[in-house]
Amino acid sequence: MKKVFLCSLLVLGVFQLAQAQPKKFLIDNIAAQVGDKIILRSDIFNAIADYKRQGGPVVPTQCEILESELVRKALVLQAQRDSLVVTDEEIEALLDNQVRGFINMYGSQQILEEIAGKTVYQIKDDFRPIFRERKLADQMRGKILDGIRVTPVEVKAYYDKIPKDSLAFYESELEINQVIVFPKPNRDVEEYVTNQLNDWKKQVEGGTKSFESLAKLYSQDPGVKENAGLYNLNRNDKGMWDPTFLSTAFRLKEGQISNVFRSKFGLHILQLVSRSGDDAVVRHILRIPNVTEDEIKEAKAKLDSIRVKVMGNQLSFGEAVNKYSDDENSKFNGGAIMNKQDGSNYLTIDVLDKDMVALLKGMKVGDVSAAQSFTDERGRAAVRIIFLKSRTEPHRENLKDDYDRVAKRVIEEKKELVMRKWFTDHIPSYYIRIDKDFADCSNLDQWRHTISIEGSAAN
Numbered sequence: 001m002k003k004v005f006l007c008s009l010l011v012l013g014v015f016q017l018a019q020a021q022p023k024k025f026l027i028d029n030i031a032a033q034v035g036d037k038i039i040l041r042s043d044i045f046n047a048i049a050d051y052k053r054q055g056g057p058v059v060p061t062q063c064e065i066l067e068s069e070l071v072r073k074a075l076v077l078q079a080q081r082d083s084l085v086v087t088d089e090e091i092e093a094l095l096d097n098q099v100r101g102f103i104n105m106y107g108s109q110q111i112l113e114e115i116a117g118k119t120v121y122q123i124k125d126d127f128r129p130i131f132r133e134r135k136l137a138d139q140m141r142g143k144i145l146d147g148i149r150v151t152p153v154e155v156k157a158y159y160d161k162i163p164k165d166s167l168a169f170y171e172s173e174l175e176i177n178q179v180i181v182f183p184k185p186n187r188d189v190e191e192y193v194t195n196q197l198n199d200w201k202k203q204v205e206g207g208t209k210s211f212e213s214l215a216k217l218y219s220q221d222p223g224v225k226e227n228a229g230l231y232n233l234n235r236n237d238k239g240m241w242d243p244t245f246l247s248t249a250f251r252l253k254e255g256q257i258s259n260v261f262r263s264k265f266g267l268h269i270l271q272l273v274s275r276s277g278d279d280a281v282v283r284h285i286l287r288i289p290n291v292t293e294d295e296i297k298e299a300k301a302k303l304d305s306i307r308v309k310v311m312g313n314q315l316s317f318g319e320a321v322n323k324y325s326d327d328e329n330s331k332f333n334g335g336a337i338m339n340k341q342d343g344s345n346y347l348t349i350d351v352l353d354k355d356m357v358a359l360l361k362g363m364k365v366g367d368v369s370a371a372q373s374f375t376d377e378r379g380r381a382a383v384r385i386i387f388l389k390s391r392t393e394p395h396r397e398n399l400k401d402d403y404d405r406v407a408k409r410v411i412e413e414k415k416e417l418v419m420r421k422w423f424t425d426h427i428p429s430y431y432i433r434i435d436k437d438f439a440d441c442s443n444l445d446q447w448r449h450t451i452s453i454e455g456s457a458a459n
Contacts, residue, residue: 029041029435030433030435031043031044031066031434031435031437031438032066032069032070032432032433032434032435032438033431033432033433034070034073034074034077034430034431034432035073035074035077035430035431037073037076037077039066039069039070039073041435043069044062044065044066044069045062047060047065048060048062048065062438062441063438063440063441063442063443063444064443066434066438066441066444067441067443067444067447070432070434070444070447071137071423072133072134072137073133074423074426074427074430075136075137075140075141076133076136076137076140077430078140078426079136079137079139079140079143080136082140082143084136084139084140084143086132086135086136086139090135091128091131091132091135094131094135095124095127095128095131096234098127098131099112099120099123099124100232100234100237100279102123103232103279104231104232108230108232108273108274108281109232109274109276109279109281141419144418144419144422145415145418145419148411148414148415148418149411150407150410150411150414154410154414155399155403155406155407155410156399158406158409158410158413159399159406162397164396167396167397167398168396168397169394169395169396169397170392170394170395170396170397170401170402171348171349171394172348172349172391172392172393172394173346173347173348173391173392174346174347174348174349174360174388174389174390174391174392175336175345175346175347175388175389175390175391176336176337176347176352176356176360176386176387176388176389177317177318177321177330177334177335177336177337177386177387177389178321178325178327178330178335178337178384178385178386178387179303179306179317179320179321179324179325179327179335179384179385180325180326180327180330180376180382180383180384181299181302181303181324181325181326181382181383181384182299182326182380182381182382182383183291183295183296183298183299183381183382183383184291184295185289185290185291185292185295186292186295189289189290189291189292190267190289192289193267193287193289194260194267196218196287197260197267197268197269197285197287198260198269200214200218200269200285201257201259201260201269204257204271205257211229211257211271211283211285212228212229212230212283214285215228215229215283215284215285216228216229218285218287219284219285219286219287220266220286220287220288220379221265221284221285221286222377222378222379224286228283229283229284229285229286230273230281230282230283231281231282231283231284232279232280232281233246233249233250233279233280233281233282234278234279234280235250235278235279235280236278242263242264242265244261244262244263245261245263245268245270245284248261248268248270249270249272249280249282250275250280252270252271252272253272254272254273254274254275255271255272255273256271256272257269257270257271258270258271264328265286265288265378265380266286266287266288266289266380267286267287267288267289268284268285268286268287269284269285270282270283270284270285271283271284288378288379288380290381291381295381296373296381296383299371299373299383300371300373300383301371302324303324303371303383303384303385304370304371304385306320306324306385307368307369307370307371307385310368310387311368317334317335317368317387318334318335320335321334321335326382335387336389339351353374355372355374356372356374356386359372359386360386360388363388364388365388365389365390365391366388367387367388368385368386368387369385369386369387369388370385371383371384371385372384372385372386423446424446427446427447427450428450430450432447432450434447434448
């Protein structure tokens, strides 16, 4: 059964909009059934189409999709037998997030409803049973796997079985922490940018220019080329948006343009396009006031003085991050730079910007760099110092350097075995039917074996 039991990616429920639209197949039939839960052939085709639209590296086959759905249906049935509970509040929260995702994808609620041919409320009704099943299946899977742990003895035994010539090779990896300061522009520059924004506001209010055209021409928001400054907000998504930006949006009336305000990204004007309850559609223009070389030098001097304190043991690097860093992405994890590919703190040299690579030259573990100016991913002038926490040499996998990696594989394998045994024990307790059109799916042999046993018992 491979790793289908633990692979949420292959479970039907990619939940793209196609599944909320009327089925586009002239003929539909039941591909399989588990208990009273049916799987339609069109569900399988829609799921494959969704994967293709997302552009994923691997598109699952019909056989893989069907097996994933058989697994999900069985887990749902067992969850119902075990009286696991999913509250309406949980489902509504998931539905709200999904609808907001659709709106962001298509640009507005109106466009979404036009494409779907349904209102948002009807779309949510379509997805409600799908989300409830997915949540029940997740709860059941969590119950089955609850408490699974691995010991160092198990990790070593697993590692010892790996042929030495098959051990993975890892490039040098680094753990890097940083303090980032964004130099403050002087008042004259801020006043100049404020006057620009006020002038554009007057042009829109006077009818000589549209907010959308000005956003395309002048906004420094990196996403403006894609959306002309348009965003969909929800009042409750406080962790996703700058608080001043969010509160300003919900103080406006439809069509109204805000006064110039400052967020952590720069200066803005914002127009409320539409609002429905806690949801709002807005456009904004962002301008980032330029900083001069004098402000950059001032920020560098500040960070160099902090470096002296850290190197002299008057201040730990973690304390320096908490006290001085302007970078909210790393302020609360000691300044650690996260690897965007796997979410760990371990970085290979190829994922670092060229300026940081230059900064690392000659540094040893435990060193703190001199202050360096750079431009961040949002185009803002910034200054940083970095702390080289650790560096591994290129090496073959071993337990000293890679214990956590090996342990993670061991626990995943252990979970796989537990799930496989659970299904071996429980599949015979379900009524199962698989359409003959899927007879060539070898990954469904265990399910068909159960069917044959049931047939023999009936005879």
